[in-house]
Amino acid sequence: MIVVNVDVMLAKRKMSVTELADKVGITIANMSVLKTGKAKAVKLSTLDKICEALDCQPGDILEYKKGEI
């Protein structure tokens, strides 16, 4: 299962979830779906905007966890 860990980067960049959602152009609800791992798919354009907003690499926020669905 792929997990999106934005909390660490948000803390490093001193940014709130709301600010990140505004910069990426998605709703708070969708950001919550992303953070809780309920998303079925993430568009590359969304990942691109998240990395741009947090000034990080995709590997900094994506993590693979074995055995979970």
Add this chain to the structure above:
Amino acid sequence: MSNRTEAQRKQYRLSVGLRAMTVALAVFAGGVMVFAAATRRAVPYLTSDEVWENIAFRCPSNPLSPERWEEILSGHRIFTVIVLLLCVAILFRFERVCAQIGADNSFSRENANGFRTMAWLALVTAVVYIVKIVLYAGRCLSGGFDRAAVVVSVIYGSMIVLFLIFAFLCRSLSKLVFNAYEVKLENELTI
């Protein structure tokens, strides 16, 4: 890759559901036209003197009298009330589906369940008519088979077929709406 294959399978199931619904709609429309035409032709023909003299047995003296109709109808009022309640339940359930559609939530689990409920109610109504026609046949065998019995039997038979077709139509619609809901959900959970 496996997710794309799953999505393609869902789309395929959606298309099969759409085709099944088209076939069911065509059969329903055809059934209505055929049975309307058949009833319009069959009843006057089967109750005409030239045919009736050959097929009637133990016929009462005045088969189409108001007393005879009252005798036929008096035993079936409870069934009529049951059928009316089932039809009202179907309409009530459909109203809730319409409310969901009005709230821009056409493809939802609630609507899929709504159509499935309507299918079951229509099936129960058809079963009620089957029970009616079996009981009515029993009464005819003991009390006499007359022209009024022909009219009633044709009407009951038509209602059984129409409600069975309606049940199949609602079931197809339920599967279609559920598949569409799953596709919609997957799209909504794509961030």
